[in-house]
Amino acid sequence: xxxxxxxxxxxxxxxxxxxxxxxxxxxxxxxxxxxxxxxxxxxxxxxxxxxxxxxxxxxxxxxxxxxxxxxxxxxxxxxxxxxxxxxxxxxxxxxxxxxxxxxxxxxxxxxxxxxxxxxxxxxxxxxxxxxxxxxxxxxxxxxxxxxxxxxxxxxxxxxxxxxxxxxxxxxxxxxxxxxxxxxxxxxxxxxxxxxxxxxxxxx
Numbered sequence: 001x002x003x004x005x006x007x008x009x010x011x012x013x014x015x016x017x018x019x020x021x022x023x024x025x026x027x028x029x030x031x032x033x034x035x036x037x038x039x040x041x042x043x044x045x046x047x048x049x050x051x052x053x054x055x056x057x058x059x060x061x062x063x064x065x066x067x068x069x070x071x072x073x074x075x076x077x078x079x080x081x082x083x084x085x086x087x088x089x090x091x092x093x094x095x096x097x098x099x100x101x102x103x104x105x106x107x108x109x110x111x112x113x114x115x116x117x118x119x120x121x122x123x124x125x126x127x128x129x130x131x132x133x134x135x136x137x138x139x140x141x142x143x144x145x146x147x148x149x150x151x152x153x154x155x156x157x158x159x160x161x162x163x164x165x166x167x168x169x170x171x172x173x174x175x176x177x178x179x180x181x182x183x184x185x186x187x188x189x190x191x192x193x194x195x196x197x198x199x200x201x202x203x
Contacts, residue, residue, distance in 0.1 A: 008050065015042060016057065019058075055119055058112055071094055078140065084200050088141075092191065141156070148196060
């Protein structure tokens, strides 16, 4: 990488890091572009050249979420897994790693959704993606003939999506002081009990 390109990449990273710190401390709406520039040690025009507007900056932060959580590899393992309980464990691990590694970004997006229509659409798209992930997990359980008798796939999807939401993790860790390990164990055990047929454990 040429020196100029390397410096541009470092400047962009400094801006994104500064924005994330301020969004986490103050919320999206109460953080200005000028404050982000000051925190990053750059001029405002440099910030706009490097990352663009404040919504564009937040979208770039969002682009890092799946990579930080290792979602692609976990999803690949989930869809290849033949043990239903492990399928559920992997789904919980995906949601746990997203919240554990990028909870500050998710909170920034939630606060931005309140004040900017563009960010509200992005937030809604993120929630839709979460529900699609839950459906994909349930589809795998259906393929394995592992769902509890009488439990409709749509209802199973609702259970998975609700219980692995960022709000559940943040409530348990923030309000009740649970560790992420404790959250993961409880969610896996509870989802297995809610979703799986009684004879699945004997397979």
